[in-house]
Amino acid sequence: MQMASSLNILKQKLIDCEAVKFGNFTLTSGKKSKFYVDMKLASTDPEILSLIAKEFAKNMPDGIDFIAGMELGAVPLAVALSLETGIPSFLIQAGRLHLCHSMLLLNPALLNSGKHSMPSNQCAVIRVS
Numbered sequence: 001m002q003m004a005s006s007l008n009i010l011k012q013k014l015i016d017c018e019a020v021k022f023g024n025f026t027l028t029s030g031k032k033s034k035f036y037v038d039m040k041l042a043s044t045d046p047e048i049l050s051l052i053a054k055e056f057a058k059n060m061p062d063g064i065d066f067i068a069g070m071e072l073g074a075v076p077l078a079v080a081l082s083l084e085t086g087i088p089s090f091l092i093q094a095g096r097l098h099l100c101h102s103m104l105l106l107n108p109a110l111l112n113s114g115k116h117s118m119p120s121n122q123c124a125v126i127r128v129s
Contacts (some may be wrong), residue, residue, distance in 0.1 A: 008050040043076040053080035057099055060085065068092055 004012075014020045019042035025033045042048050057076070067089040069078025075091050082089035 003050060007049060007055055008053055010048070011074065013045075013048050013051065014104060017045055019048075040073050043073075043080075049080045050084075052077060053084040056081050057084045097117060102123060 011020075014037060021036045021038065022034065023036075025036040027033055029038070033077045039052075041051065064085075066126055067078050067081050067085070067087050068091070069075045069089065070092045078089040078091065081087070
């Protein structure tokens with residue numbers, strides 16, 4: 001008997017909790033898609049949220065200093081990834097950035113020059129060098 005991969009387990013759990021919808025969707029970006037994943041629904045289940053964080057962590061490049069999540073939907077994803085990796089997280093509010101662990105206000109220009117990022121829809125991983 002073959003062991004299911006963690007990615008396949010995550011896919012099945014997303015389908016089982018009805019976070020994955022099939023049909024014709026227009027995404028926020030304006031692109032069309034035959035499926036949609038309701039990450040807000042998925043992130044309310046601790047087991048699924050943990051699996052998401054584990055899969056994100058597997059695909060992160062080395063040297064990441066901060067994990068950022070847009071309010072409100074990506075905050076659970078960013079925090080879960082932070083807990084999985086031990087990398088500090090912060091949330092992005094309408095025009096303001098706060099470092100979660102110290103509530104230090106960051107200048108957005110600081111994050112826009114010479115930094116590495118790994119976007120994942122609403123969750124971004126930012127390297128500050």
